[in-house]
Amino acid sequence: MSDQIRWDCHMHSSFSADSDTPMEEMIRKAIDCGLEGICFTEHLDPDYPEAPDHLDFFLDIPAYQTKLYALKKKYQDKLDIRFGIELGLQMHLGPDFHRLLQEVPFDFVIGSSHVVHGYDPYYPEFFQGRKESAAYMEYFESILENLSCFSEMDVYGHIDYVVRYGPGKNSEYSYGRYQDILDEILRTLISKGVGIELNTGGYHYGLGEPNPCTAIIRRYRQLGGEIITIGADAHTPDKIAFSFDKAAEVLRQCGFSYYTVFHNRKPEFLRL
Secondary structure, rough: OOOOEEEEEEEEEEEEOOOOOOOOHHHHHHHHHOOEEEEEEEEEEOOOOOOOOOOOOOOOOOHHHHHOOOHHHHOOOOOOOEEEEEEEEOOHHHHHHHHHHHHHHOOOEEEOOEEEEEEOOHHHHHHHHOOHHHHHHHHHHHHHHHHOOOOOEEEEEOOOOOHOOOOOOOOOOOOOOHHHHHHHHHHHHHHOOOEEEOOHHHOOOOOOOOOOHHHHHHHHHHOOOEEEEEEEOEEHHHOOOOOHHHHHHHHHHHOOOEEEEEEEEEEEEEEE
């Protein structure tokens, strides 16, 4: 675990459909890792398509909130625990998410593209019958579509998530190949006051890069981007703070001397 990065701000527990880990196990592991704080960002993906493994990304927010607050109090002397959410963005869900964020006092909100025009790239069907590059482009176009309808999140999650699951992963993928649309995404985010995250999930998916890749993070900084959070996207305890030493080095290489955490939806900038 990096001495410079002491917060993991993207993690899941059994409140998310794709994790079986009790929240308290994640907390204990974070303490063992020497972290100062964490933010749970449980999945909420309304209108998620029928999946081969029958995952349902409904989130029982009252139960989640009650459990987190109880554990936050229990471990208050050992770990700062914050209340977040990862919204699965689709164009028609903007009004629902707007109401939700008016009603629930989250500390931190990630908006992510998981479902693209009825398909999640996690499943091979998204890539069938067409070039990988066309699938990647559709994914990036969907980010702009989502931003045209909703931009009330604090950061956009794992901007190149699609690359984790492509048939060739990132063997033929680069920022340069998709520069025009990626620059448009980054400029749009900056203009709307939305940050990005450095998600180290790319390392545990074998990409050798974070999500988004280093070149995108560097370009975000060049364009004036300031808000960048760090998260391992852990669904199991062993992935908490995964490759945070690499994340700290990437941030420095890209021109950052700090990273961001959120409390009551307000950014706090912590020095590396």
